[in-house]
Amino acid sequence: MSTLRFRVVEKAFQAKPLEVKAPSERPSEYFGKYVFNREKMFKYLPSQVYAKLVDAMDHGAALDRSIADEVAAGMKRWATELGVTHYTHWFQPLTEGTAEKHDSFIEHDGKGGVMEEFSGKLLVQQEPDASSFPNGGIRNTFEARGYSAWDPSSPVFVVDDTLCIPTVFIAYTGESLDYKAPLLKALRAVNKAAVDVCHYFNPEVKKVMAYLGWEQEYFLVDEGLYAARPDLLLTGRTLMGHEASKNQQLEDHYFGAIPTRVAAFMKDLEIQALELGIPVKTRHNEVAPNQFELAPIFEECNLAVDHNMLIMSLMRKVARTHGFRVLLHEKPFKGVNGSGKHNNWSLGTDTGILLMAPGKTADENLRFITFIVNTLMAVYRHNGLLKASIMSATNAHRLGANEAPPAIISSFLGTQLSRVLDHMEDSTLDELVSLGGKHGMKLDIPQIPELLIDNTDRNRTSPFAFTGNRFEFRAVGSEANCASAMIALNTAVAEQLTLFKQEVDELIERGETKVAAIVQIIRKYIKECKPIRFDGNGYSEEWKEEAARRGLDCETSCPIIFDQYLTPAAVQMFESAGVMTRKELEARNEVKWETYTKKIQIEARVLGDLVMNHVVPVATEYQSKLVDNVFKLKGIFLAEMADKLSAENLAIITKIAEHTTYIKEHVDSMVEARKVANKIADEREKAIAYHDTIAPMLEQIRYHIDKLELIVDDQMWTLPKYRELLFIR
Numbered sequence: 001m002s003t004l005r006f007r008v009v010e011k012a013f014q015a016k017p018l019e020v021k022a023p024s025e026r027p028s029e030y031f032g033k034y035v036f037n038r039e040k041m042f043k044y045l046p047s048q049v050y051a052k053l054v055d056a057m058d059h060g061a062a063l064d065r066s067i068a069d070e071v072a073a074g075m076k077r078w079a080t081e082l083g084v085t086h087y088t089h090w091f092q093p094l095t096e097g098t099a100e101k102h103d104s105f106i107e108h109d110g111k112g113g114v115m116e117e118f119s120g121k122l123l124v125q126q127e128p129d130a131s132s133f134p135n136g137g138i139r140n141t142f143e144a145r146g147y148s149a150w151d152p153s154s155p156v157f158v159v160d161d162t163l164c165i166p167t168v169f170i171a172y173t174g175e176s177l178d179y180k181a182p183l184l185k186a187l188r189a190v191n192k193a194a195v196d197v198c199h200y201f202n203p204e205v206k207k208v209m210a211y212l213g214w215e216q217e218y219f220l221v222d223e224g225l226y227a228a229r230p231d232l233l234l235t236g237r238t239l240m241g242h243e244a245s246k247n248q249q250l251e252d253h254y255f256g257a258i259p260t261r262v263a264a265f266m267k268d269l270e271i272q273a274l275e276l277g278i279p280v281k282t283r284h285n286e287v288a289p290n291q292f293e294l295a296p297i298f299e300e301c302n303l304a305v306d307h308n309m310l311i312m313s314l315m316r317k318v319a320r321t322h323g324f325r326v327l328l329h330e331k332p333f334k335g336v337n338g339s340g341k342h343n344n345w346s347l348g349t350d351t352g353i354l355l356m357a358p359g360k361t362a363d364e365n366l367r368f369i370t371f372i373v374n375t376l377m378a379v380y381r382h383n384g385l386l387k388a389s390i391m392s393a394t395n396a397h398r399l400g401a402n403e404a405p406p407a408i409i410s411s412f413l414g415t416q417l418s419r420v421l422d423h424m425e426d427s428t429l430d431e432l433v434s435l436g437g438k439h440g441m442k443l444d445i446p447q448i449p450e451l452l453i454d455n456t457d458r459n460r461t462s463p464f465a466f467t468g469n470r471f472e473f474r475a476v477g478s479e480a481n482c483a484s485a486m487i488a489l490n491t492a493v494a495e496q497l498t499l500f501k502q503e504v505d506e507l508i509e510r511g512e513t514k515v516a517a518i519v520q521i522i523r524k525y526i527k528e529c530k531p532i533r534f535d536g537n538g539y540s541e542e543w544k545e546e547a548a549r550r551g552l553d554c555e556t557s558c559p560i561i562f563d564q565y566l567t568p569a570a571v572q573m574f575e576s577a578g579v580m581t582r583k584e585l586e587a588r589n590e591v592k593w594e595t596y597t598k599k600i601q602i603e604a605r606v607l608g609d610l611v612m613n614h615v616v617p618v619a620t621e622y623q624s625k626l627v628d629n630v631f632k633l634k635g636i637f638l639a640e641m642a643d644k645l646s647a648e649n650l651a652i653i654t655k656i657a658e659h660t661t662y663i664k665e666h667v668d669s670m671v672e673a674r675k676v677a678n679k680i681a682d683e684r685e686k687a688i689a690y691h692d693t694i695a696p697m698l699e700q701i702r703y704h705i706d707k708l709e710l711i712v713d714d715q716m717w718t719l720p721k722y723r724e725l726l727f728i729r
């Protein structure tokens, strides 16, 4: 009798929701309580220090070292009032998580005691011993150290007793070792390129921001059940488990009533998120049982990325107080939907224009079309790279399956916008741009209703869809750091806008009017980027063939997809935009391949252990029981009758033997395959070996385990089943 499984199941089913006390104030009052935002800067800093800091935040002005001490003192005063005793540089290494090392404020006071101190030097720069973070060989342990440096554009915040300072993480030789440094560079590049293009239309624009609104999907599992599944615990996903007879086929979970235990968790999470200045707004059930979504109001991209990293760790923490574990893996359960993190992306100016939103006048719409078409060109030219930017061992399970964006990047525009682009393509230049009396140019661009947010015109299968005033990059994985996708996308758009400006300027120099020049180049682009536009069913087989004909990247092997970072076009793009050098790109790819290998390696080990410790022993025990029964039948019945009565059991005995034999043999060959792969020195080749030989074995073995789960006595099965894991009461 499998007591642990039944005990945890019983406990999970009896668990009561935790009572969550909401703060007595309204959300607008406790929003940002733990953030050193402008309001607090103003209160805790001398006015000229405040002014300089705001300038550094808004315009990227270098932070004057002379004021750092005063900023630090103000921060410390604020933090101490909240009971803070420690501080940390909070950064985003290439591990997908965040890293922090806490130091307390205490220093020697010179009189044999200690005092609380926090200097500007400690705020601005630190040298964490970071030799154990992945760096792809940029920095060996015996080489120069790396350092972390404060990013003033993302505000400092307090978690528990610690002041957290968002920082970049860089090698002494200058290479980025994290996600934030290249992201800031990509945002700088897109700002510059987009401001230049904006000047064709609005000369007063000084700054263009990239915006990001992420939608975080996740699963919740009761913590007792989670603890009884070593695969979930060690790999983040179930490596085995037969589908429950009911899962999502009735479509009764999406937007359904939220279970009370989960509602309590969400409420708690939202309060804590708001206190940390994360503007969370939306919550609902997702498609799969136990799957949910959380989304804030969009923010400036760098801050939104930080907030997403912060909320992922907050979710993990809050889930535990509610007796849950949160699963951020892209595919924790086979047979039900996986989790993504849609990245809603757009550009907007300091003058308040949303550049991806249609306007009211023909001029405004030409600007709108300019930014849309340049984005499409960027996505078209770098579609393989964008796919690489969201690819990982875990997200690979989700992409290409029949529920998520396929492993081909294409863009859906909706009927109205498509019609406008078709119109521009089909008309002549003279028809589009005519001289209209004393008003000068007349533009024949059809009206587009502002905000096309219309659910009837949405294509859920598109990995990069236009949704009214933004693009939604849907292929991003739930566990990923959004920065990876945002670095690639913003850099690609920056490069494209720069190119566009060159081409338009050339025509103007040759005597074209500005509007005619813009329209001419736009029309050329509309033709050129056509292959990226796809409004049909992205899940269909026909699309795969069609996409290949169109020359889109159709590679499905994760380690090979990473090659996209090192194509001449990608290296040229990243280098010319000042985002990453070839050396950095190479180093980061080493990390990607290494991580891929390790993840599959861990899964293979865990599966091997589960098979030998749980599955095979239980199946064998049950088989013996049946064998016993067969013998006993022979003892009390005549041969003919006994044969008849034991026929069924004999069939099951044989099946169990077949499955267990297969499993044991293949676990052995998986070990052998790993030995072979581990001998490969080249990280890329090793990752390919893991992808081609070991990853498929996991699936083959699983098939037989899942069959056994169906046959073996439920009382004996040790591991919680899908029907138990997936249905929170």
Ligand code: ADP
Pocket: 211, 212, 213, 214, 215, 282, 295, 296, 297, 298, 344, 345, 346, 347, 354, 469, 470
């Ligand atoms: P849906 O699930 O219908 O796509 P949600 O409301 O769940 O929509 O999420 C949409 C996300 O897009 C939110 O984070 C929202 O703030 C964000 N968003 C809305 N407008 C923009 C924009 N112009 N730029 C970037 N993000 C945006």
Ligand code: MG
Pocket: 215, 342, 472
């Ligand atoms: Mg969405």
